[in-house]
Amino acid sequence: MDPSYRVRNSSALPSPALLVYPEKIRNNTALALAIAGNPERLWPHIKTHKTQEITAIQREAGIRKFKCATMAEAEMLARCGVKVVLLAYQPVGPNIPRLVELCQRYAEVSFLVIADDRRIAAELSEQFSRAGGRIEVLLDIDPGMGRTGVAPDEKAVELYLELGKLKGIVAGGLHCFDGHNNQEDPEARMSAARECLAALDLLQDRVQRRGGKVPRRILGGTSTFPCYAKLGNVELSPGTCFLQDWHNLKRYQDLPFQPAALLFARVVSKPASGRVTVDAGCKAIASDPPAERGIVYSDEGFKPLFQSEEHWVFEVQDSQRFKVGDELYILPTHICPTFALHQSVRVVDASGDWVDSWPVLARDREL
C-alpha cells in the first residue's frame, strides 16, 4: 500500500472506521473532468458518497450538475447549494407529492426526474400542474440491462411525444444507464457503448421527425462514461470513480482513478494458528456484489474465510506477525453501499492526520 494512506494519529481512531482522502478525491475529480472535457457534460452520481462535503469538492472543481437516486439525496444536494439536480429514479406512491413539495421548497433549484411509465408520467403531470409548477422529465431508456426503462423502439417514441403534451411536465430528453456494459476490454466496452448510442440516435431521429425535441441525453456510469465522452453529444453520469473501489480498480485498467476511501480495521482475535479475525463485518463493508467484499490493502496474504456482522475471518499464512489490536486498511470491492453503512467518514489530510469527520447525510432516507 502507498504509505500516503496510513493514518499517523490512528491510535485515537476507533475501528471500524471509513477513511476518506480529500486530496485523492480532488485528483479523481480532475481526471473525470479531463475525460469529460467540460464540466457542463458531467453529472456526478452522488449515491456513491451521499455526503455534502464531497459534493463541495466536486463543485469546487467547476461541476454544477448532479445526479442522485433517492429523495433524500436530492434533498441533500438542494440543501448544500446545488442548482441542477437529476433524480434518476422514477417516483411512486407518496414520493410523487414529496417531489412536488421538494421542488416548491427549493424553487431556485432545477430538478429533473426520470420516468418510463405512462401512469407515473400522468401522475407527475397532474400533481405538478395542480401545484402550479412543472418538472423536466427524461424518458428512461433500457439499453438491454433489463432493470428499468423502455426499449428504444416505436413505443418509446410515442411515450416521449406524450410527455411533451402533458401539463406540468417538460420533456427533457433521454436517460440511459448501461450497467451491463462492464467489459474489461476497453475496445469491447467502446463497441457496446457505440451500439447503445446508435440506438439512442435513431430514437432521437424518430422523435424529431415527428416534431419532438430531445434537449439532452444523460448516459453511462463509471465504466462507459469515457466511451460516451469520445462518442459525441451526450452528458455523462459516473459515480464510483470519484472514490474508486477494488471492483473498478481491478476491472478497468484503462481508468486510472485511485482509491480515495479505505476501511480502517483492527485484529480482534486470533482464534487459531493461520487465522486472523478483524473488526470489519458486513455492517461495515458492503456485501454486494456477491463474492469477494474487499481486500486487505495494507498487508499481503489475507484470504477471506467468512464474515459475520461485526467480524471478518481470514486465513493468513504467517499469522504470528499479527497481534490482537493491530491495524489494517481494507479496500472495499464496492464503495457506494459501503459508505451507506457509516454515519460519518473520517477525513485524512495530505500529511496523514485524521482531522475531521463528515456525516454521510443521505444514508438517512429522510433528512
Add this chain to the structure above:
Amino acid sequence: MDPSYRVRNSSALPSPALLVYPEKIRNNTALALAIAGNPERLWPHIKTHKTQEITAIQREAGIRKFKCATMAEAEMLARCGVKVVLLAYQPVGPNIPRLVELCQRYAEVSFLVIADDRRIAAELSEQFSRAGGRIEVLLDIDPGMGRTGVAPDEKAVELYLELGKLKGIVAGGLHCFDGHNNQEDPEARMSAARECLAALDLLQDRVQRRGGKVPRRILGGTSTFPCYAKLGNVELSPGTCFLQDWHNLKRYQDLPFQPAALLFARVVSKPASGRVTVDAGCKAIASDPPAERGIVYSDEGFKPLFQSEEHWVFEVQDSQRFKVGDELYILPTHICPTFALHQSVRVVDASGDWVDSWPVLARDREL
C-alpha cells in the same frame, strides 16, 4: 401472507420502509421466555434490532440482562435503563478507554465484556484499575466455529486463572457462541450442543479444581438456545428470534417464531414482459449471507434476477397483474443487518395502521 401484516394506511408510507409489528415481537418474546424457563437465564442479543423501543418490549416481559456487540449498542442499552449489559466483543485500541469511560458514566450499570487475548486482558486490567473501577470479564471460548475465542483446552484454563489474578478485572465465567451449530435437524443440533456443553463442563471442572470460580456461562444463539435451555445450568443469548427472518423460518422448523419485521416496497418499473423491478436494493435489505436476500412475502412467483443499490429485479410469470406503484411486502433473509440499513422502522399496530417510527439508534457507531 397472513393479512395481519398488511398496512391499512400504506398510501402515505414512502418506500422502501422497514415495518415492525410490536404484537408479534411480544409473542416471540413470550415464546423465547417460555423456552428459557426463566427471564434470569435470557440475554437477548440486541444487535438484531439496535432499538430502544424493542429493548423496552423485551424488558416489559421481565428480561433484565442484554447482550450486544458494539460500543454504541452497549451505550444505547445503558441509556435506556438496562442495568446488566454484556459487550460480547473483545475491545481493542481506543475502544478500551471508551469502555472505561462508559462504565464510569453509567456507574449504576453492571457491564460485562469478553476477552480471549492475554494482552487485551492486561490492558483492560491496567486501564480499569487505573480508573479505580473494575469489570467482569468472560473468557471467550471457541467451540469450533473458528471466529473468535480460545479452544477449551489447558491454555484456556491458564488464561482464565490469570484473569482472576488481574486487578480491575473479575473473572466472570465463560462466553461461547456456536454459530456453526446450525443443523436443520433438531436432533443433530441438540447433539452438537451437547458436545459443546460437555467441553465447557470439562473446562469448568479443571478451572475449579485449581481454585478458580466460573460464576456463569453464556451460550448459544437462536439456533441452539433451546438446546442449552434443556441441557443445564447455562444462560442463553438468542437474537434473531425476537424479530424472526426468512433464514431462520425456513431452516428451524422446530422454532415457531413468527416474522415481526417486513420490508415494504413498491414496483418502480416493468422493463420487459415477465419482469418486475422493485425499490428494494442492497441499501435497504441485507446481502449477507450470500445468495437469496429475502422473499416476496405478499405475492407468489417472484424469482430474483439481480439487485442494485436501489433496485431489485424479479422474474414474474404473469407480470401483467402488477403495475408500477403496486405495493409488496418482503421477508428479509437476515433481519439483523437489514435493520442497520434503516434510520428508523415504521411501527404497525395490531389493527394494521402505521402509527409511529422508532429510530434504529445503535446503527450509528457513535451515539
